[in-house]
Amino acid sequence: MTVTSTHSAGSAEEGGPKAGNMRSLSRSMEVFAELQRAERPQRLSDLARTCGMSLPTTLRILRVLQDFGMVSQTDKSYRIGPAVLPAARSYLENDPLVVAARPILQQVASQTGLTASLYTRLGFERILVARVDGDSPLRYDLPLGKRLPLTVGAAGKILLATVSDTELGQVVAAAVASGHEESTFTADELRARLPEPGVDYAYSADERATGVLSVAVAVPNGTRRPSESMALTSPVESATEAGLEAGVPELRRAAGRLSELLEGSVY
Amino acid sequence: MTVTSTHSAGSAEEGGPKAGNMRSLSRSMEVFAELQRAERPQRLSDLARTCGMSLPTTLRILRVLQDFGMVSQTDKSYRIGPAVLPAARSYLENDPLVVAARPILQQVASQTGLTASLYTRLGFERILVARVDGDSPLRYDLPLGKRLPLTVGAAGKILLATVSDTELGQVVAAAVASGHEESTFTADELRARLPEPGVDYAYSADERATGVLSVAVAVPNGTRRPSESMALTSPVESATEAGLEAGVPELRRAAGRLSELLEGSVY
DNA sequence: ATATTCTATTTCATAGAATGAAAGAACATT
DNA sequence: AATGTTCTTTCATTCTATGAAATAGAATAT
Structure with missing residues (x-):
């Protein structure tokens, strides 16, 4: 595939x-x-x-x-x-990725008690396409379909962890152009934010939204340019960095399962 | 305008x-x-x-x-x-009609205790674009963005009440083609379902969904072809026909207010 | 009210883009 | 391996997409 x-x-x-x-x-x-x-x-x-x-x-x-x-x-x-509404509904109801992800997110959310989300990359941004709340729902409104930066937040950064330097440059340019980042923002700064090579998950605290912690892994797709990521998120008051990172193995398994499900199906 | x-x-x-x-x-x-x-x-x-x-x-x-x-x-x-997700979000957040309708629906819902919805006509179908639940939320899942027939349900029928016979013929043809109606369906049958001339609201019971009653009025737009309708809906067990029809004046006022709001704004 | 400016719409000739036939790859099936 | 199917590229031709210019219509200023 x-x-x-x-x-x-x-x-x-x-x-x-x-x-x-x-x-x-x-x-x-x-x-x-x-x-x-x-x-x-x-x-x-x-x-x-x-x-x-x-x-x-x-x-x-x-x-x-x-x-x-x-x-x-x-x-x-x-x-x-x-x-556009029927189109969006069609996407949410029929897209194999989204459909397959929902029960998996559900399972991760109940096992960890955290909010589980699936993002997809679109151009030089990312979009939330599915979310299942855990014990303490996030209080900011559900940004389903909102364009979010790749450069900020665990679920964005993990999508960039393995991309080429060329592409990282484009990402920086796009982030600046769209106002997500200051015009002084450089590729080196971005690289410094990203997970070290070898680490397969990203962590963020107060990055995209204040008072929110998250960890994220990429959904493997056989390339060095993943286009989906899965995240666990929690308000600061109900989780710690350690608590979130405890969820990473579970998250990794979930992403793996999603990935396999999609390989298998010949739609 | x-x-x-x-x-x-x-x-x-x-x-x-x-x-x-x-x-x-x-x-x-x-x-x-x-x-x-x-x-x-x-x-x-x-x-x-x-x-x-x-x-x-x-x-x-x-x-x-x-x-x-x-x-x-x-x-x-x-x-x-x-x-399509960002597009849909953009529509829901920025469309003047939808934005203006939300607080109005809210008000009608709390005044009547019923679920208030706004539909828009798209081609020969209609689409739910906004909904605020009343005291007894409808139990079927929110069909936001779902394509629904014009020929069935109060909110559909009221959009057809004043259209020409020519157009009614097209509507019937489209409803048959899309499988919303049997192939024996005729324009006369449809006309019989619609409100009498002079009546400005439609009523339906068990039409589109069983166990659901609704009344609907058109949002005036200065033509004989309204493209939006507003509905009050309730499960049978928590309302009667009379109870729903008691909400019609309120609904009518709400639709009028929405209509005026839109005339006024020069976006 | 009238003139003026800006915006939207129609018309039309032309360039160039969209198109499908056919050939060539890739893939699946026998 | 061989055959049939589906996808992709190439290329010559046609027709369509295009913008300049003219026309009509709003909005604003005078």
Whole structure:
């Protein structure tokens, strides 16, 4: 089995003109991405300018996306449309990884009493795709589907532990560009945060959210670029570093089981 | 303020070649829609056949969508990708309609003690986009983002109460095609289910889900084709038809307030 | 009210991208 | 190993995606 990585730089590219494939679709997805980034309804001219394309082109893209419910329009402003909800539901209900992970997270959570989460890497960020609460639920709201940095938090760092220096550079650039890190942030600083070579789990305290401790392992996928990680998380008041690290073996086993389940299934 | 309706038939069209705009993007969205419909990973050749396009074209579409995380690939099979989660989150957090509706639903729910929901029409179906539970939460799982029929349930029927006969015909055809209704279903049968002209709310008992009663009103948008509806719902054991209908005035006011809020905001 | 500026939409000619046929790999099955 | 299937690449052709320019429509200023 093979895990295919992304073909080109995707949305977070530097700006160079990209390989020849499907220009119109790529541009359309840029518009769609921009609407998400904006977090508020956008006018046609804004979108055209931000995405660097002509007004007619932008308008035509929006019209088609609107036909499919991916974009809504009121007056002169455009926003993400309701069709993304069925899509998200379809993903959560049918994705083999997410479906397989749920009972496993459940088991880890009840065995350790901690909150168990599954993250997936998307571009130069990560996304929470499943979570099962332990004895003391985290009090900050469930960031399911939220874009989180790879550079901060155990579940992010473990995804970077084994990547090449080249890629680490890209990660730093993206983190700075997206505002997740200061502009002075360097690859060396990042490398220092990551687990030592040989250590297969990451630890974080107060990194992404204050008062939260976590440990995370990568879900093996046969490459040096894992795209999923599993984490145990707890508020400071109900766990210590030692307590969390006691959960690592269990977490490791869980990640291994998930990995095997996926290899096996031929979908 | 104007609510712009969809330009062409969208995804649920009969099969006629569509207006000239953005063929490649339209086809791409068809592929994306098909991946959702399938509910399981699909092989390239399956997708190409189902969507009626050549293998190379389908492959190129999938590659671009994959670059943006809208599609995932494992081995030879493709499925919806994790990028739909941030999109859905963006919609739920930022859509002016959904955001404005939440506190209003909250208020109606606490005043009536019933579960209050907001649906939006998407093509020939409807989608639950927000819900606040009342005193007796509904026991079936929250179908947020689930595609539900327009032909069944108070919140569906009220969206059809004022539409043209032509459109009603399309709705019937779509409901049959999607398996929501038997193939013997006719527009007349549907019309008989809908509220009488002049009545601005719909009632349903045991229609979409057994043991569930609901009433619904449309959110006015200045046209005869409302695209949102608001519903009060309750399990049979904790409410009667009369009890629910007592909530209609409150519901009507709530829908009116939502409508006004949206007119006012110039986003 | 009228002029002015900005934004959105349509039209149209052109470049270039999207497309499928066919060949070539890779994979699965016999 | 041999055959059949599925995937991927190549390439010539067509048609579509594209932006300039003109037109229509809003918004703002005068």
